[in-house]
Amino acid sequence: xxxxxxxxxxxxxxxxxxxxxxxxxxxxxxxxxxxxFKRSSANMVEVQLEASERRIRLGQTEARLLTxxxxxxxxxxxxxEGDTLRLNFTNHLREPTNLHLHGLRISPAVDAPLxxxxxxxxxxxxxTIPKGSRGTYFYHPHVHGRVAAxxxxxxxxxxxxxxxxxxxxELRDAEEHVIVLKDLALxxxxxxxxxxMDWMNGIEGLIYVNGSRMPTxxxxxxxxxxxxxxxxxxxxxxxxxxxxxxxxxxxxxGLIEKPVALETLLLAPGERAEVLVQLERxxxxxxxxxxxxxxxxxxxxxxxxxxxxxxxxxxxTVLTLVAPTNPKPLKLPDNLxxxxxxEPSKATVTRRIIMKETMxxxxxxxxxxxxxxxxxxxxxKRDTLxxxxxxxxxxxDHPFHLHSYPFQVLERNGVPEPFRAWKDTVNLRKNDRVxxxxxxxxxxxxxxxxxxxxxxxxxxxxxxxxxxx
Ligand code: C2O
Ligand code: CU
Ligand code: CU
Numbered sequence: 061x062x063x064x065x066x067x068x069x070x071x072x073x074x075x076x077x078x079x080x081x082x083x084x085x086x087x088x089x090x091x092x093x094x095x096x097f098k099r100s101s102a103n104m105v106e107v108q109l110e111a112s113e114r115r116i117r118l119g120q121t122e123a124r125l126l127t128x129x130x131x132x133x134x135x136x137x138x139x140x141e142g143d144t145l146r147l148n149f150t151n152h153l154r155e156p157t158n159l160h161l162h163g164l165r166i167s168p169a170v171d172a173p174l175x176x177x178x179x180x181x182x183x184x185x186x187x188t189i190p191k192g193s194r195g196t197y198f199y200h201p202h203v204h205g206r207v208a209a210x211x212x213x214x215x216x217x218x219x220x221x222x223x224x225x226x227x228x229x230e231l232r233d234a235e236e237h238v239i240v241l242k243d244l245a246l247x248x249x250x251x252x253x254x255x256x257m258d259w260m261n262g263i264e265g266l267i268y269v270n271g272s273r274m275p276t277x278x279x280x281x282x283x284x285x286x287x288x289x290x291x292x293x294x295x296x297x298x299x300x301x302x303x304x305x306x307x308x309x310x311x312x313x314g315l316i317e318k319p320v321a322l323e324t325l326l327l328a329p330g331e332r333a334e335v336l337v338q339l340e341r342x343x344x345x346x347x348x349x350x351x352x353x354x355x356x357x358x359x360x361x362x363x364x365x366x367x368x369x370x371x372x373x374x375x376x377t378v379l380t381l382v383a384p385t386n387p388k389p390l391k392l393p394d395n396l397x398x399x400x401x402x403e404p405s406k407a408t409v410t411r412r413i414i415m416k417e418t419m420x421x422x423x424x425x426x427x428x429x430x431x432x433x434x435x436x437x438x439x440x441k442r443d444t445l446x447x448x449x450x451x452x453x454x455x456x457d458h459p460f461h462l463h464s465y466p467f468q469v470l471e472r473n474g475v476p477e478p479f480r481a482w483k484d485t486v487n488l489r490k491n492d493r494v495x496x497x498x499x500x501x502x503x504x505x506x507x508x509x510x511x512x513x514x515x516x517x518x519x520x521x522x523x524x525x526x527x528x529x
Contacts, residue, residue: 096129097137104144107137109159111201111215112152119273123249125214126153128199132271133240133291134217137199141223143189150182157210158183160202160463161219162330163312163484165190168464168505168527173202174433190502194223195314196287196332198240204431204522207514208293212263213251216242216291225315230393234285234336237277239379241327242291243267254515260422261356261456262294262329262513267349269379276344276380282387284337285309290327294513296457296487297327298352299378301337302345307392310334313466313482315397320479324350328459328487330512337381338389344382348375355456355490357419399480402468402497407447411438415488415511415521417454423520424511430520436506437523446498452488458516460494461485462509462525467498485512500527 096108114127128134139145151157156176164171170187177183197219201210218238226232245252245265254263269275286306290297299306300323307319312332325333339345351374417424424430427437440446447470450460466482472494488494510522 096135103142104146105139107145107147108150109134109147110150110152111157113154116214116271118244118268118271121249123244123246125244125251126210127214128217132214133242134199134215136238137217137219139189139219139221141189141191141194141221145185145187145189147185148182149177149185151177151179153210154179155206156203157201157206157215158203159185159199161185161187161197161199163195163197163332163466164219164221165193165466165502166464167503168507169503171464171507173463173508174204174506176203189221192223193314194221194225195310195312196220196238196289196334198289198291198332200291204433205518208254208263208518209251211291211514212245212293214242214244216240218287218289218291220287225397228393230336230390231285231309233281233390234283235279235281236285236287238270238287238289240270240289240291241267241297241378243293243295256422257357257359259515259519260417260419262515264292264295267295267376267378274377274379276382278382279339279384282339282384282389284339284381285334286337287332287334288325288327289332290329292329294329294515296329296352296354297325297378298350299325299327299347300350300375301347301381304337304339304345306335306337308333308335309393309396311481312484316479316481317397317399318395319392326352326487328457328485328512329514330459330461330485331487336392338392339381339383339387340389341387342383342385344380346375346377347379347381348377350375357417357455399482401480402445402499404445404447404470404497407445407497409440409444409446411446411448413448413450413460413509413523415450415452415454415458415460417456417458417516417521424516426510426521426523429523431510431522433524435524436526438525440500440525440527442500442502442504442527442529444500446500448496448498450486450488450494450496452490452492455490457487457489458521459485459487459512460509461512462498463507464503464505465498465500465507467496470495470497503527504529
């Protein structure tokens with residue numbers, strides 16, 4: 061495409077069908093529910109959050125979804141480091157649920173993955189947001205066996221923790237967008253019920269961006285800070301932005317040391333990333349999903365070669381960015397934040413976790429076992445460092461996730477990670493061996509680690525970690 065075609069393409073897109081998406085996106089403000097969010101004093105945020113079934117408008121159609129505060133996705137929870145968050149959660153669903161603040165370094169006593177809030181019940185989640193935890197997180201239900209159904213019906217929302225580092229001019233002056241990627245597999249306006257193969261592969265549906273299909277974001281500024289959240293049950297996003305690099309500035313657990321230019325960004329379920337984009341000329345630029353082969357089972361024990369919905373060479377538009385007139389982007393920050401170097405030689409324990417799925421009979425295992433909440437799989441000691449060796453012996457990708465204790469990836473298949481970053485979710489491809497350093501800081505209690513393809517989690521690919529003083 062030459063420049064004129066590109067402009068024209070942009071013009072058509074804006075005057076055509078995308079307008080409706082734009083309008084829809086505006087009508088669904090994510091952060092508007094003033095009454096449900098209140099800063100009651102300098103360091104206290106009070107939130108009323110309720111889960112309920114609602115009819116939700118999705119472009120031209122309607123769907124019956126499960127929602128937080130009647131919106132899909134749920135409202136963006138925004139807090140600051142050091143805040144006390146008092147989150148009053150009410151369950152108006154017809155079944156038990158609970159709330160998990162995914163990725164936050166908070167006590168398992170608060171973020172209790174095994175707590176069940178019955179239908180009609182409520183629960184107060186009260187927690188102080190730790191210093192140094194600025195970043196992009198999300199919240200979703202965590203009742204074992206119901207996670208895939210509830211998330212699949214729309215129960216997800218982003219959570220942002222702001223910190224002093226957000227005021228560095230290169231970040232502060234960029235235009236921020238929170239981008240919640242959640243697909244929906246609907247049949248006649250209701251989430252489809254999973255088949256046996258769906259439990260095996262995880263359910264994928266049409267991609268929604270903050271509840272809209274292929275929205276257009278008209279940038280007011282030339283430098284964008286995009287906070288991506290992969291809140292999907294099972295879908296991986298392999299993203300590329302037309303004509304632009306994306307500069308990674310933060311992983312799951314916050315800022316990295318300096319920006320890393322990416323041609324493509326892969327986000328496994330549960331992962332988040334923050335990127336800076338410098339729009340250097342006018343026009344419309346599509347952010348596309350370029351396909352990714354995560355391995356899938358078919359009936360008869362075979363494997364499907366590639367991402368069926370989007371073959372590797374395909375570019376499926378996820379959203380479109382429209383640059384402002386005469387854009388003059390900011391320069392990139394040289395440095396972001398020193399990321400603590402952990403000393404794996406000081407680790408007191410080395411653990412192994414083998415992830416594996418089997419097709420006949422169907423089984424989803426960690427170390428050959430299926431989840432049992434009464435069993436303690438690992439006991440650790442508070443304020444010690446552990447090294448965990450994760451290995452994927454299955455035939456498909458599995459994203460490994462640990463609650464409450466962020467970790468750093470040390471090496472993958474013997475190769476040291478290219479840069480240090482705090483993570484809570486790390487993807488393992490078939491045959492991958494990934495070594496992570498896990499500091500069991502600050503908290504005691506019982507928590508979980510699991511595969512974040514939530515169908516796998518529900519079907520047993522989860523274990524327990526008990527940390528004692
Ligand atoms: Cu986002 Cu235990 O999960
Ligand atoms: Cu989590
Ligand atoms: Cu898995």
